Amino acid sequence: MVRKLLFALAVGSAVLAVSMGTALSAEDERELVEMPAMMQEHMLANMRDHLRAIDKILGHLANADVAAAGKVAESRLGMSSLETHGASHMARFMPEGMAQAGTEMHRAASRFVIVAQDAELATGREAQYEVYRALQAVTSACNACHQAYRIR
Numbered sequence: 757m758v759r760k761l762l763f764a765l766a767v768g769s770a771v772l773a774v775s776m777g778t779a780l781s782a783e784d785e786r787e788l789v790e791m792p793a794m795m796q797e798h799m800l801a802n803m804r805d806h807l808r809a810i811d812k813i814l815g816h817l818a819n820a821d822v823a824a825a826g827k828v829a830e831s832r833l834g835m836s837s838l839e840t841h842g843a844s845h846m847a848r849f850m851p852e853g854m855a856q857a858g859t860e861m862h863r864a865a866s867r868f869v870i871v872a873q874d875a876e877l878a879t880g881r882e883a884q885y886e887v888y889r890a891l892q893a894v895t896s897a898c899n900a901c902h903q904a905y906r907i908r
Contacts, residue, residue: 795849809828810895813868822873833894858897858901860897864893868890868894871890
């Protein structure tokens with residue numbers, strides 16, 4: 757399970773790096789979302805923390821510590837993290853689609869926690885695959901937003 761998860765992450769990271777490189781080499785057609793510089797920095801710091809959280813989640817899953825993965829997912833990415841990230845202050849600068857993608861990411865992270873906990877109680881590989889799908893839903897929401905919007 758761990759090897760497949762790490763392989764999938766490596767492939768996903770490579771695809772993301774290539775797609776970002778392609779987006780940077782061509783004219784950037786993503787929608788520019790204008791906001792004050794301080795809010796840009798805040799948003800970028802949040803997104804960097806999201807990446808660190810996903811890395812920690814993967815590390816905990818690799819060590820078969822689903823409880824720790826769930827705790828990180830909910831506290832740093834899930835719906836309960838919205839206040840910590842200042843979501844209500846950021847939302848007024850976001851177009852509707854961007855806000856929806858962000859909300860979907862937070863919801864997907866909270867769903868991941870439940871799926872991961874359920875997988876601990878289940879037998880068979882299908883439960884493991886559900887964990888992969890649940891985590892992929894989180895990163896899909898991130899990717900959807902990054903493909904459509906930019907702040908600089």
